[in-house]
Amino acid sequence: MVVSARAPALLLCRAAAGRPTSVPVGGTQVEQLDAVEAMLAEHAQIERDLADPAVHADAARARRLGRRYAELGRVVQAYRQWRAAADDAQAAAELAAEDASFATEVPALQAAADEAAERLHRVLVPRDPDDGRDVILEIKAGEGGEESALFAGDLLRMYTRYAERQGWSVQVLDATESDLGGVKDAQVAVKARAAGPPEDGVWAHLKYEGGVHRVQRVPVTESQGRIHTSAAGVMVFPEADDDGDVDIDQNDLRIDVYRSSGPGGQSVNTTDSAVRITHVPTGIVVSMQNEKSQLQNREQAMRVLRARLLAARQEEAAAAASEARRSQVRTVDRSERIRTYNFPENRIADHRTGYKAYNLDQVLDGDLGPVIASAVEADDAARLAAAGGGVA
Known part of the structure; x- marks a missing residue:
C-alpha cells in the first residue's frame, strides 16, 4: 500500500472496523475462523507452557x-497478515463511499486481501504432523548384484551430501559393505541441528524418497561396455521420540546376539557384539553390528525398531481414515519405482511428478533440492485439491 496523507484516517477506520466473519478464497466464503480462533488460543497456551x-x-x-x-x-502468521489486509480493504471501501479519492486504493487493497486469504487457506489445509521430525533412512541393494550395491553406496553419499547442504547431521547406525566398496544395506539417522518450522523438517523433505530407485549405466564389472539396469530400495521412517511415541513391551522382544562379520563373511569381532531384535507381534526384525559394544548396537537397534513401529502404526491409521494423512505422493507400496538415474544421458527422472533434468552428476553430489521440491509441490497441490480450494 502507498502511504499517503489519508493513511492515519485509514488506520483509525481499520481499528474501528468489525472483525470479518469469513475468509474469502477464490470468490467463495470459507467458514474457517472458528478453527483459526481455536488454533490461536492453542498457540498462546503452548507459548505459556514452553516458558x-x-x-x-x-x-x-x-x-x-x-x-x-x-x-x-504458520497459521498465526498467515492469519495476522490476512486480518490486517482484510481490515485495510474494508476500511478503504468504507472511506471510498464518502470520499471518491479513496476509490483508487480499493482494488489494490482488495487484491492484497485476496492473496492473504489464499495463503491462509493454504496453511489451514491439513499437513503431515510428522513434518518436523527427524528420520531413519534405510538403503538396501536390490537386484543387480555388485552393481546394485555400488549404486546403493551412491545413494547414501547423495543423501549425506544433501543433508550437509541442509545443515543436518547424519549418523550411520549400521552399514554392510560389499566386496567392491558398495553398500549392501545401510541405516542412517538424519537430524536437524535446531528446531524450525515443520515445513523445513527432515521428514518434510525426505519422506518422498521411499521406494525403488533404478539406475541405468555401464557397470564397473562389465567388460564389453553394455548398459545394465539395476535398482536399490530406500525406506524412510519418521524417528520416534525416546518416550511417549511408541510403547514397547519387553516381553514382545526376542533378542539374539552373534559375532559381527565384514565383507565376504570374514569375522571381524571375537565377541558376540552384533544384535538382532525381533518384535514378535509384528514380525519386524532389526539387526545391528556397526558398533563394537553389544549395548550400543542394542540401543541403535531399538532406535530403528521404534521408528518402524511408529511408521507401521501411522500407516494403519492412514488406511483406516477416510482421508489419508500421509503424503499424496509417497506411496504405501515401497516396491514402487519412483525414480530413474540414467548415467549415459546424465538424466534424472521422477516418475511420480514428471520431473526431469540432465544434471544427474550434480544431483548425486547432493543437489537434490529441485527433485524433492517437485514432490512437495505435487503433494501440496493434491492436499489443496482434496480440501476443496486453491488456485486452478
Missing part, C-alpha cells in the same frame, strides 16, 4: 509441544 521450566523436565513433552508450536506458528 515454564517444569515443562522442559519432560524432554519428550517439550519436543512435542515445540513441534506443535512451530506448526501453529
Whole structure:
C-alpha cells in the first residue's frame, strides 16, 4: 500500500472496523475462523507452557509441544497478515463511499486481501504432523548384484551430501559393505541441528524418497561396455521420540546376539557384539553390528525398531481414515519405482511428478533440492485439491 496523507484516517477506520466473519478464497466464503480462533488460543497456551521450566523436565513433552508450536506458528502468521489486509480493504471501501479519492486504493487493497486469504487457506489445509521430525533412512541393494550395491553406496553419499547442504547431521547406525566398496544395506539417522518450522523438517523433505530407485549405466564389472539396469530400495521412517511415541513391551522382544562379520563373511569381532531384535507381534526384525559394544548396537537397534513401529502404526491409521494423512505422493507400496538415474544421458527422472533434468552428476553430489521440491509441490497441490480450494 502507498502511504499517503489519508493513511492515519485509514488506520483509525481499520481499528474501528468489525472483525470479518469469513475468509474469502477464490470468490467463495470459507467458514474457517472458528478453527483459526481455536488454533490461536492453542498457540498462546503452548507459548505459556514452553516458558515454564517444569515443562522442559519432560524432554519428550517439550519436543512435542515445540513441534506443535512451530506448526501453529504458520497459521498465526498467515492469519495476522490476512486480518490486517482484510481490515485495510474494508476500511478503504468504507472511506471510498464518502470520499471518491479513496476509490483508487480499493482494488489494490482488495487484491492484497485476496492473496492473504489464499495463503491462509493454504496453511489451514491439513499437513503431515510428522513434518518436523527427524528420520531413519534405510538403503538396501536390490537386484543387480555388485552393481546394485555400488549404486546403493551412491545413494547414501547423495543423501549425506544433501543433508550437509541442509545443515543436518547424519549418523550411520549400521552399514554392510560389499566386496567392491558398495553398500549392501545401510541405516542412517538424519537430524536437524535446531528446531524450525515443520515445513523445513527432515521428514518434510525426505519422506518422498521411499521406494525403488533404478539406475541405468555401464557397470564397473562389465567388460564389453553394455548398459545394465539395476535398482536399490530406500525406506524412510519418521524417528520416534525416546518416550511417549511408541510403547514397547519387553516381553514382545526376542533378542539374539552373534559375532559381527565384514565383507565376504570374514569375522571381524571375537565377541558376540552384533544384535538382532525381533518384535514378535509384528514380525519386524532389526539387526545391528556397526558398533563394537553389544549395548550400543542394542540401543541403535531399538532406535530403528521404534521408528518402524511408529511408521507401521501411522500407516494403519492412514488406511483406516477416510482421508489419508500421509503424503499424496509417497506411496504405501515401497516396491514402487519412483525414480530413474540414467548415467549415459546424465538424466534424472521422477516418475511420480514428471520431473526431469540432465544434471544427474550434480544431483548425486547432493543437489537434490529441485527433485524433492517437485514432490512437495505435487503433494501440496493434491492436499489443496482434496480440501476443496486453491488456485486452478
